[in-house]
Amino acid sequence: MGMTVKFFATLRAALGVGSVELEHDTPMTVREVLERAEQETGKPIMQELFEDDGSMRIGAMVLVDGKNISHLNGLDTTVQSETLSVFPPAGGG
Amino acid sequence: MAYMGKMLRVNLTDGSIKTEDTPLDLAKKYVGGRGLAGRILMNEIDPKVDALSPENKLIFASGPLSNTNAPTGGRYMVITKGPLTGGIASSNSGGQWGAFLKKAGYDMIILEGKSPKPVYLSVMEDKVEIRDAAHLWGKRVPETTDTLIAESGEKNAKVACIGPAGEKLVYFASIMNEKHRAAGRTGVGAVMGSKNLKAIVTFGKQKSPIPDEDKFKALVKDKITTIRGNGITGEGLPKFGTKVLDNIINENGLYPSYNFQDVQYDNTYNMSGEALVEKGYLTKNSGCYMCPIACARNVELPNGRKGEGPEYETGWCFGPLLGFDDLNVICDANFLANDLGLDTISAGVTISCAMEMYEKGFIKKEEFEHGPELKFGNTEALMYWLKKMAYRENDLADRMAYGSLRFATERGCPEFSMTAKGQELPAYDPRGVQGMGMSYAVGNRGGDHVRSYLIAPEILGAPEKLDPQATEGKMQWLFIFQNLTSVIDSSGLCLFTSFALSADDYADMLNAATGFDYSTEEWLRCGERIWNQERYFNYQAGIGPETDTLPKRFFDEPAKRGPNKGQVHRLPEMLPEYYQIRGWTAEGIIPDEKLKELEIV
Numbered sequence A: 001m002g003m004t005v006k007f008f009a010t011l012r013a014a015l016g017v018g019s020v021e022l023e024h025d026t027p028m029t030v031r032e033v034l035e036r037a038e039q040e041t042g043k044p045i046m047q048e049l050f051e052d053d054g055s056m057r058i059g060a061m062v063l064v065d066g067k068n069i070s071h072l073n074g075l076d077t078t079v080q081s082e083t084l085s086v087f088p089p090a091g092g093g
Numbered sequence B: 001m002a003y004m005g006k007m008l009r010v011n012l013t014d015g016s017i018k019t020e021d022t023p024l025d026l027a028k029k030y031v032g033g034r035g036l037a038g039r040i041l042m043n044e045i046d047p048k049v050d051a052l053s054p055e056n057k058l059i060f061a062s063g064p065l066s067n068t069n070a071p072t073g074g075r076y077m078v079i080t081k082g083p084l085t086g087g088i089a090s091s092n093s094g095g096q097w098g099a100f101l102k103k104a105g106y107d108m109i110i111l112e113g114k115s116p117k118p119v120y121l122s123v124m125e126d127k128v129e130i131r132d133a134a135h136l137w138g139k140r141v142p143e144t145t146d147t148l149i150a151e152s153g154e155k156n157a158k159v160a161c162i163g164p165a166g167e168k169l170v171y172f173a174s175i176m177n178e179k180h181r182a183a184g185r186t187g188v189g190a191v192m193g194s195k196n197l198k199a200i201v202t203f204g205k206q207k208s209p210i211p212d213e214d215k216f217k218a219l220v221k222d223k224i225t226t227i228r229g230n231g232i233t234g235e236g237l238p239k240f241g242t243k244v245l246d247n248i249i250n251e252n253g254l255y256p257s258y259n260f261q262d263v264q265y266d267n268t269y270n271m272s273g274e275a276l277v278e279k280g281y282l283t284k285n286s287g288c289y290m291c292p293i294a295c296a297r298n299v300e301l302p303n304g305r306k307g308e309g310p311e312y313e314t315g316w317c318f319g320p321l322l323g324f325d326d327l328n329v330i331c332d333a334n335f336l337a338n339d340l341g342l343d344t345i346s347a348g349v350t351i352s353c354a355m356e357m358y359e360k361g362f363i364k365k366e367e368f369e370h371g372p373e374l375k376f377g378n379t380e381a382l383m384y385w386l387k388k389m390a391y392r393e394n395d396l397a398d399r400m401a402y403g404s405l406r407f408a409t410e411r412g413c414p415e416f417s418m419t420a421k422g423q424e425l426p427a428y429d430p431r432g433v434q435g436m437g438m439s440y441a442v443g444n445r446g447g448d449h450v451r452s453y454l455i456a457p458e459i460l461g462a463p464e465k466l467d468p469q470a471t472e473g474k475m476q477w478l479f480i481f482q483n484l485t486s487v488i489d490s491s492g493l494c495l496f497t498s499f500a501l502s503a504d505d506y507a508d509m510l511n512a513a514t515g516f517d518y519s520t521e522e523w524l525r526c527g528e529r530i531w532n533q534e535r536y537f538n539y540q541a542g543i544g545p546e547t548d549t550l551p552k553r554f555f556d557e558p559a560k561r562g563p564n565k566g567q568v569h570r571l572p573e574m575l576p577e578y579y580q581i582r583g584w585t586a587e588g589i590i591p592d593e594k595l596k597e598l599e600i601v
Ligand code: SF4
Pocket: B072, B094, B095, B286, B287, B288, B289, B291, B292, B293, B294, B295, B296, B494, B495, B496, B497
């Protein structure tokens, strides 16, 4: 199975890529996907998104097919072939 | 006490200029700016007057924290009865002008009547005078600004003016200060034009009196640290400005395109804040008076044109909403709208309404005369029709200059006007964000994103993450956001501080600056009073609870795709609860007891 992880805002610039494609055999959790993405890009991602206590930083978000993981099962949300969109703290109005 | 204690009353009919004391007893109840000036407007005009008649008044007002070191303390508001909604208009702008009004020695300027010929007002610390503006009439914003700075003899003077759109009474004309900053919405520029007032120039060096300077300074330092440490105000906004939202809102499935016929746009990335940086168009960031966030963008295009912007809303309504994503066109159109003095949101959404009307046969091809067709995806149409609307040059553009609701209604298709209370909606589709949709429906100036920005909790997770599709509990959030925003606006600060600061933070700063000793609840109560006062004005102007709604599309046409696929807006589930939380009748009327309890009557 394949899935796409897209990066935006400062994270995109820091990683030097707009997205990564991951191949996997069994369903993964969002946490595993992000860890795999860290390995692929060789750059930290999790620390941009989460506080030390594991809570999401204000303004950061991870979406699974557009749905915020805060309203799914957080980092334990399982995914198979969905698209992940990852935003570091950002916002405005 | 933070207030300068004086205000100007200028009668443009007879040319008289008077200085009066700022009513501090009222300021204690209505804070300043939007709140205080709204109250004064209510006291002094009949809400039923024609917005563009001499009987309407136009108030430029600062807040108590304007011209202080408080973070973002440079804002001012324009309060009047607006032509677009027919209700109370209050448009807020940044830059430096608001601070300089106070540096000249005044909390606000009340303009009355109508000048027999074009004039401008010069408000210098030592002299206030009405001057002839015959040589400026017809001029665009940049030329007007440069000419007036030169005439003032003071290179740091600040200019707020209208462009051709305000002179021609376009119902969504803006007032521009320092060329790029806009008191944009609700047609305040048309009211200024109707009074034959081209501009107001301010300059002075006075400081706002603060009772305990050291205490205030320490507090301010603390709040700036909080703002800098916040992910949104310390990182997101400074790096990308508001335009970082394009991808966020599109990926979340509430980015309206093709006049809100769709909830996402395929090529959003091409015109997003990220693309603006990657393409090298962004030259530097800049900020308003005393702003630690500095979200403004300076842009230079490959064609050599320079300017500020585009902000998120403008980029959207000059691009994906019209079915294209050419950043050059978007930026150029933004510069043009600023030069002409047009509110970008209402201008863009009116053009998108016309595009849908043409697509569905409500506009004939001959009506374009020799101009480009108003067709989704036609980049040439945007600049051309912006100009035509501002100058009201052909019959079609002249009708569009009344805003999309009047335009579509007179052709029998009001359903294509994406407005609430007659004002064009901003860039968040109500089908994807239930609370924000309610904010448009019950807003005192209708389609608007800055009166209660529920996108913060519903999408961005600030101060906590709410499910955008949930309806339960949302109305309590709306109530608090509306009240708090009323206080933030009225105090003279920028709404963006609220991503980081809490109600307690504002109460601390206001108490230290004004010398009042209000609890946070009491400040929020001032916000509740302001909100109700505005609604009461609207009610008396003939805008009743029947207008607390949204365009039909959001109830009848489910979102076509994305995470919100199949969703509609669920207003009927929330409206009764909102009325109840507000303490209004089930019909949405403010009962007499509530008006008395809030000391409005
Ligand atoms: S955050 Fe942006 S709009 Fe607000 S005061 Fe600062 S620069 Fe101006």
